Amino acid sequence: MRIEPGRLRRRTVFAAGGAAALGALLRPGRAIAAPGWYEQAFQSVVAADPNIRAHLTPGQEFWYRPRQLLVAPADLGRVMARLTNLGYVVATGAPFAGVARVMFRVNVDIKAIVDDLRNRANWAASVPVVQPHHVVVGYPNIMGNPGDAPASLAVSVAPATGSTGSGQLVGICDTGIWADATKRHPLWFAGSYAAAPADIDELYQGNSTLALQAGHGTFIAGVLRRTAPSIMFDPAVALTPHGIGDEASVAAALASLNPTVSYVNLSLGCYTMGNVPSLPLANAIASLAPTPSVTPVVVAAAGNAGSARPTWPAALPGVVAVAALRTDALLGQVPTEYSNFGPWVDLCAIGGHQGPYVTGLLAPPDQKPLSFDGFATWHGTSFAVPYAIGRMAKLVTNLGISPQAAAASLCVGPKPYAGYGAIVP
Known part of the structure; x- marks a missing residue:
């Protein structure tokens, strides 16, 4: 059976491990049930926070800080050059944990920018190491x-x-x-x-x-x-x-x-x-x-x-x-x-x-x-x-x-x- 990466569910794993009977005995996973008040309250806190953005495509969800891009220091110069050539107004922010931080003057589509910077077709040399600044919970x-x-x-x-x-x-x-x-x-x-x-x-x-x-x-x-x-x-x-x-x-x-x-x-x-x-x-x-x-x-x-x-x-x-x-x-x-x-x-x-x-x-x-x-x-x-x-x-x-x-x-x-x-x- 072909399983899409990242979409595997608990009962499929039990069956694959020879425990189909066990999967039948366990109640349906709460992970796909309607959220309770606690999760809804947390979602409200996240939605009200201007320093959190969400990408919510199913199976690809992540939260991130707006107007920020994290870059491996060795790639910072060429990333800054490409962003400037694309018309973005950027500056370097405070680095941390061995990564450089790029700050945008205005809100931008961080995911689209990372997609562009990770696109092999845009680089004659190696693809730079870039990512959003992810929110951790x-x-x-x-x-x-x-x-x-x-x-x-x-x-x-x-x-x-x-x-x-x-x-x-x-x-x-x-x-x-x-x-x-x-x-x-x-x-x-x-x-x-x-x-x-x-x-x-x-x-x-x-x-x-x-x-x-x-x-x-x-x-x-x-x-x-x-x-x-x-x-x-x-x-x-x-x-x-x-x-x-x-x-x-x-x-x-x-x-x-x-x-x-x-x-x-x-x-x-x-x-x-x-x-x-x-x-x-x-x-x-x-x-x-x-x-x-x-x-x-x-x-x-x-x-x-x-x-x-x-x-x-x-x-x-x-x-x-x-x-x-x-x-x-x-x-x-x-x-x-x-x-x-x-x-x-x-x-x-x-x-x-x-x-x-x-x-x-x-x-x-x-x-x-x-x-x-x-x-x-x-x-x-x-x-x-x-x-x-x-x-x-x-x-x-x-x-x-x-x-x-x-x-x-x-x-x-x-x-x-x-x-x-x-x-x-």
Whole structure:
């Protein structure tokens, strides 16, 4: 059967992997269902942001910053010359992560310009390396996502105990950490991180109303600490409290991490124009400076669109991409309907977790506000990532191996579902 790249769906993969019966037992994928209030609210935030543009051709969607073009520095001169010859008024902007930035005086069709610059017929020499400046989002916020908001827990969740993760440090590039995380959850977080003012998650949109993805980084830290209770983490802000950033903000967060991190948690990502790997994200990850004793393992969420289309940075070479599982009463651990998948995915882990969160209100339109008092349950490939890192840390603690060896060990585990990687136990 011929399958169009990027349009492969979950149940096709099960059948291809010899699990057609399993596909029949799973409920239809929520990734193609009508969006719920949470996704609709996020789409409204994106639509109202003048610094976000969307290309929405099905199967080719991506978000990007207007009036910006990113170029490999070696190609900047000839790109600027062609743009000037075509009549555009351009100037160079602030570079980042080893890429040059071209700024247009007025709004232009960035996709059409990139198409022109990538057209082999326009160049006597090699085609220049160019791309839009892509908008990056935290998962669960992505086009086609299942629309899951966190759900409040009426009871507290007890932290785990033990030495798992001792001596290991995780960089979490996300929404940051709640300013009151240690005060509200001392048994979970006391002594586990040191946050500068720039690392704080600005949760609230006035009074006690939470932004759509407020507390995302804090919840990730809780999943991590529940899986590896003695591990330390270094929070860095890459996303707004609504879960929106771009390649520049992620690169800046990566550059700010403690250079001794053993792992980097990236529960975020983007689709790119033409599915071309993100040059700035690749450069930023390659620039993570290893110390003589530590080369960080970068672990990224596969995304929540229920698609085989690669997301970045998860699909970059050398990055461990993690899909999400759920527990079925009859079948045990099975892939979730929302998780992305494909040959670029390395691991799959439980995506639904309970743990420490923040306090405040989420306000669905025309509905009673959702009240949170410090604990929540949340689902997504976002939370499969810290669970996978925690399991790597456990192998390091128990076996005395390196983080790289621990990651490699998990990646060669059982792979019962085609396109979802090895199951993290």
